[in-house]
Amino acid sequence: MINAVCVCGAGTMGSGIARLIAGRGFATIVYDVDALKISNSEASIMQQLDQLVSKNKITLHDKNNTLAHIRFTTNINDCIADLVIEAIVENLQVKVALLNQLAEINHSETIFATNTSSLSVKSIAGSVQHPERVAGLHFFNPAPLMKLVELVTTDVTSSSVVTALSDFVNAIGKTVVYCKDAPGFIVNRVARHYYLESLYLAEEHQVPFADIDKLMKSTGFKMGPFELMDLIGNDINYTVSASLYEAMNRPPRLAPSAWQKQKLEANELGIKTGKGFYDYSDPSPDNT
Incomplete structure (x- = not known):
């Protein structure tokens, strides 16, 4: 017990x-x-x-x-x-x-x-x-x-x-x-696309990430993907993305975003470092 x-x-x-x-x-x-x-x-x-x-x-x-x-x-x-x-x-x-x-x-x-x-x-x-x-x-x-x-x-x-x-x-x-035991278990394997597709959308179509967050929350999600990545930590999120990508034999649909790696290298890890996709030095985060 x-x-x-x-x-x-x-x-x-x-x-x-x-x-x-x-x-x-x-x-x-x-x-x-x-x-x-x-x-x-x-x-x-x-x-x-x-x-x-x-x-x-x-x-x-x-x-x-x-x-x-x-x-x-x-x-x-x-x-x-x-x-x-x-x-x-x-x-x-x-x-x-x-x-x-x-x-x-x-x-x-x-x-x-x-x-x-x-x-x-x-x-x-x-x-x-x-x-x-x-x-x-x-x-x-x-x-x-x-x-x-x-x-x-x-x-x-x-x-x-x-x-x-x-x-x-x-x-x-x-x-x-x-x-x-399997790559990503259940939730991370499914949720990876919540993060990656949002990142791809922002990168490829220049959609402001804050707009993506607002849209996803309006459909019922408690947090938008970028808010959630900042909460989890962009270092952890990138590590999970890279690990799952390798474990699944590098399918293009699971390729980590270059933006994820940039955030990691800049030490913009999210809430824990004061800056990620949002700037937490201000009580009302602005786009970075």
């Missing part, structure tokens, strides 16, 4: 997952090697909770309950839990190294879940101790709001792990979608 959870990675996704889990009453540890990221994560979660209270979305009791169930650390030895969710950089070697470190210090029943968007869960599990205890648990940004979580299994994932993760996802109020 999962009672304590460690979220590794204090970026936008990791912080969102941690806030969600703590708010549901799970003892939650947020771990990152970068002390500044930990500090920013703590401040961001506090700010988000204060905003929710001020808008009467949650009560003061809800806020205090969340804070009572969450703690932050840069010490990996604090990361003892029933479930570890890694939400760090999309790099196979880095993820494997972290999970093996965590496997050394955790108990024999700890489950390890990767939030990877683009890497093979089988490749991660195959390089980690006890691969039967490794699975994909793919959340979507913003994690507290998005209802879907993909539960990604490999040929060796144990049935008890699948059951425990399914129960956990239900307990945090999310909807489980089961999928086998």
Whole structure:
């Protein structure tokens, strides 16, 4: 049974997952090697909770309950839990190294879940101790709001792990979608065209990207593609695009946009750097 959870990675996704889990009453540890990221994560979660209270979305009791169930650390030895969710950089070697470190210090029943968007869960599990205890648990940004979580299994994932993760996802109020390990899983394979076709349209026809965002929201999407890329991070979005493109044997329909790469090289990664497709130095973002 999962009672304590460690979220590794204090970026936008990791912080969102941690806030969600703590708010549901799970003892939650947020771990990152970068002390500044930990500090920013703590401040961001506090700010988000204060905003929710001020808008009467949650009560003061809800806020205090969340804070009572969450703690932050840069010490990996604090990361003892029933479930570890890694939400760090999309790099196979880095993820494997972290999970093996965590496997050394955790108990024999700890489950390890990767939030990877683009890497093979089988490749991660195959390089980690006890691969039967490794699975994909793919959340979507913003994690507290998005209802879907993909539960990604490999040929060796144990049935008890699948059951425990399914129960956990239900307990945090999310909807489980089961999928086998495959490039892009389900959502990213389908959603890639939401981003890429929007980028191609803006590049080829000189349609202002803000107009594309407005149009897509008018049809029912909660966020336009460019707003969403800025939220996720243009580095992550480009990495997923490139990874899926290679994994699918380079079909032209999945070719990454040159604009994505330009944003990455310019360090215009979105909200986290203050500028992406929009400029976040101004409270009302303008086109860049």
